[in-house]
Amino acid sequence: MSEPVKFEIPGTIVTGAGASATAGEHAARLGARRALIVTDPFILSTGIAERIQGHLSDSGIEAAIFSDVQPDPTDSNVADGLLALEEHEAQIVVAVGGGSALDAGKMVAVAKNNPGPLSEFMGYHRIPNAGLPLIAIPTTAGTGSEATRVTVITDSAKHTKMMILDGKLVPSVALVDYELTLSMPPALTAHVGVDTLTHGIEAYVSAFSNPMTEPYALSCIGLVGRNLRRAWEAPEDREARAAMALAACQGGIAFANASVCLVHGMSRPLGAVFGIAHGLSNAVLLPAVTAYSLTGAPDRYATVARALGVAGPDERSAEAGSRLLEALSQLNEDLEVPRLGELPGIDEQTFSRNLAKMASDALASGSPARNPVVPETTEIEAIYRQAW
Numbered sequence: 001m002s003e004p005v006k007f008e009i010p011g012t013i014v015t016g017a018g019a020s021a022t023a024g025e026h027a028a029r030l031g032a033r034r035a036l037i038v039t040d041p042f043i044l045s046t047g048i049a050e051r052i053q054g055h056l057s058d059s060g061i062e063a064a065i066f067s068d069v070q071p072d073p074t075d076s077n078v079a080d081g082l083l084a085l086e087e088h089e090a091q092i093v094v095a096v097g098g099g100s101a102l103d104a105g106k107m108v109a110v111a112k113n114n115p116g117p118l119s120e121f122m123g124y125h126r127i128p129n130a131g132l133p134l135i136a137i138p139t140t141a142g143t144g145s146e147a148t149r150v151t152v153i154t155d156s157a158k159h160t161k162m163m164i165l166d167g168k169l170v171p172s173v174a175l176v177d178y179e180l181t182l183s184m185p186p187a188l189t190a191h192v193g194v195d196t197l198t199h200g201i202e203a204y205v206s207a208f209s210n211p212m213t214e215p216y217a218l219s220c221i222g223l224v225g226r227n228l229r230r231a232w233e234a235p236e237d238r239e240a241r242a243a244m245a246l247a248a249c250q251g252g253i254a255f256a257n258a259s260v261c262l263v264h265g266m267s268r269p270l271g272a273v274f275g276i277a278h279g280l281s282n283a284v285l286l287p288a289v290t291a292y293s294l295t296g297a298p299d300r301y302a303t304v305a306r307a308l309g310v311a312g313p314d315e316r317s318a319e320a321g322s323r324l325l326e327a328l329s330q331l332n333e334d335l336e337v338p339r340l341g342e343l344p345g346i347d348e349q350t351f352s353r354n355l356a357k358m359a360s361d362a363l364a365s366g367s368p369a370r371n372p373v374v375p376e377t378t379e380i381e382a383i384y385r386q387a388w
């Protein structure tokens with residue numbers, strides 16, 4: 001390889017049952033006395049946020065809870081969170097929840113030391129100052145946000161999703177406690193589970209895939225192949241939940257350091273225009289985008305098929321590739337992931353009217369440029385139609 005490659009992950013990753021109970025210990029180690037827990041109303045209603053508050057209190061840390069993060073967090077969510085942080089004089093952020101709460105918490109921690117509109121930080125490595133330390137505790141398996149240097153915040157004025165990537169967004173500590181995922185309902189398990197698979201696949205076929213990210217990507221794909229159906233069928237299957245939590249974290253490590261590609265590029269505009277949640281919009285697109293991209297990296301996709309357990313070691317790349325396409329469609333069908341046209345709140349007229357804008361927004365995000373086949377906007381429109 002000609003260029004040096006940077007690999008960034010949290011300084012500490014704790015995995016396994018009870019990992020979230022160590023929050024206080026880590027916050028104290030990082031020198032904090034006061035903390036702000038950033039979460040959403042649902043997690044507050046489950047009692048998880050208060051449990052974390054108790055763990056922090058056990059280590060002498062006084063924590064306030066900010067629970068106003070909405071799905072697909074916006075710049076004003078972050079501003080409100082920052083206000084709560086300053087009112088409580090918190091020295092550390094503890095983000096608890098799915099991708100939205102983690103992304104918002106990461107941005108609140110950074111915004112503390114970086115005034116100015118968040119749009120200034122959109123893109124790659126544009127945050128000037130280090131933020132407050134952050135402990136990330138995922139409750140879904142998941143976006144992998146606990147392990148990444150990426151956050152996605154909606155610009156509420158422009159109705160676009162801002163992708164912000166910077167090493168300063170990497171959490172200091174990730175506490176990956178699968179026990180917090182046991183109560184995820186089957187549909188959410190399916191959507192974020194296929195999103196996890198998408199992270200592994202996109203990281204592995206990305207133009208920026210490298211020897212540090214490949215083992216994480218392939219391990220993520222294998223864990224999903226062996227465990228996602230199990231976790232969907234039996235939510236209390238602890239072994240499957242533990243494996244999916246690991247897969248999500250490993251997928252996050254892989255994609256944050258190798259980039260995502262066309263699926264994520266196309267999924268963000270679906271979220272911005274129709275409010276479709278991140279996991280679902282990726283799950284809906286994965287089969288169609290993979291079919292489009294296959295010719296750009298046949299050997300890589302064959303390796304993906306083998307890692308997923310749907311192709312044998314001796315099968316040629318072309319055969320393995322078609323097995324992968326079949327398997328991805330079948331997986332969505334088995335997990336009852338709807339097609340784009342079946343989603344509530346999305347009608348064909350609005351879809352058609354927004355196609356050109358969605359395609360150009362997808363391309364502008366930069367992710368499609370890492371795809372094995374780099375599309376034109378008209379091709380992106382065709383893939384959206386295929387997923388309809």
Ligand SMILES: [Fe+2]
Pocket residue numbers: 143195196198199264278282
């Ligand atoms: Fe994702």
